[in-house]
Amino acid sequence: MSLNLFQIDRVKTITKEDFIKKYFKPQKPVVIENFIEDWPAYKKWNLDYMKKIAGDKIVPLYDDRPVNYKEGFNEPHATMKMTDYVDLLKREPSKFRIFLWNILKEVPVLQKDYSYPDFGLKLLKGLPMLFFGGRDSHTFMHYDIDLANIFHFHFEGTKDVILFDQLQSKHLYKIPFSLITREDIDFSNPDLKKWPKLKNAIGFKTTLKHGNVLYMPEGYWHYMKYRTPGFSMSLRALARNPKNLSKAVYNVLIMRLIDNIMRRIKGENWIKWKNKQAILNN
Numbered sequence: 001m002s003l004n005l006f007q008i009d010r011v012k013t014i015t016k017e018d019f020i021k022k023y024f025k026p027q028k029p030v031v032i033e034n035f036i037e038d039w040p041a042y043k044k045w046n047l048d049y050m051k052k053i054a055g056d057k058i059v060p061l062y063d064d065r066p067v068n069y070k071e072g073f074n075e076p077h078a079t080m081k082m083t084d085y086v087d088l089l090k091r092e093p094s095k096f097r098i099f100l101w102n103i104l105k106e107v108p109v110l111q112k113d114y115s116y117p118d119f120g121l122k123l124l125k126g127l128p129m130l131f132f133g134g135r136d137s138h139t140f141m142h143y144d145i146d147l148a149n150i151f152h153f154h155f156e157g158t159k160d161v162i163l164f165d166q167l168q169s170k171h172l173y174k175i176p177f178s179l180i181t182r183e184d185i186d187f188s189n190p191d192l193k194k195w196p197k198l199k200n201a202i203g204f205k206t207t208l209k210h211g212n213v214l215y216m217p218e219g220y221w222h223y224m225k226y227r228t229p230g231f232s233m234s235l236r237a238l239a240r241n242p243k244n245l246s247k248a249v250y251n252v253l254i255m256r257l258i259d260n261i262m263r264r265i266k267g268e269n270w271i272k273w274k275n276k277q278a279i280l281n282n
Helices: 016-024 040-044 047-054 082-091 108-113 166-171 196-200 242-266 268-280
Strands: 004-007 009-011 030-032 058-061 078-081 097-102 129-133 149-155 159-164 202-208 213-216 221-226 230-237
Touching: 016 030, 016 213, 040 108, 047 082, 047 230, 058 082, 058 097, 078 082, 129 221, 159 166, 166 196, 166 221, 242 268
Parallel strands: 004 202, 009 030
Antiparallel strands: 030 213, 058 078, 097 129, 129 230, 149 213, 149 230, 159 202, 159 221
């Protein structure tokens, strides 16, 4: 058996009105295939260009090691010069990924290569984030702390995407006081005998290629696995649903604080308790 995943709708292009009606209002994901061909980034942005434009930048790197109680929220596992990181990705498979790299802060000149599209939502112009990965690297299944509407623009290579809405959380072995599921679940090839609740989850899947734009609705769980080295940029708009907005505030102001305090007090026992609860709560 495999996960219950439906192909995400794909359109060549879309009007603002159709996007709002068919995807934003029903909170349904979509891939727009030909939306950014007029951006300079469409032709310019690849790993070699990033190496040239940002080669001397020290970048934060993350891999798929389990959460450690000693590590802070989103604390990187390693750092490396961008030029060395690109060389690594081109040379061999690597688990190292760049996560939430703010190009406004790090390489402002890249702003000239893209524009903020009008999807009918107010995009946060201060938070354009880049994400890089090597062949076979992957994220944990997670959702974003602010439960934002996310537009994910992919450049170079291909990567597989799996999405679930928040209603599926009870089937995904969600870790309490966290934004992730059990880290030992391989969502690209899950063991449904070990994780039987996954059989009840209903989600979406797609494969992104250069120039594709993926819309992920508010609070959607997402798992991404790079088939080849590549990178993406995310733009976001605040959640509109009052329930999601209140949950975002709770996550930022309360949930994260509780988790950090308990890590300091209980250490590794806190992590073990959370992992156990993820099974008992499902």
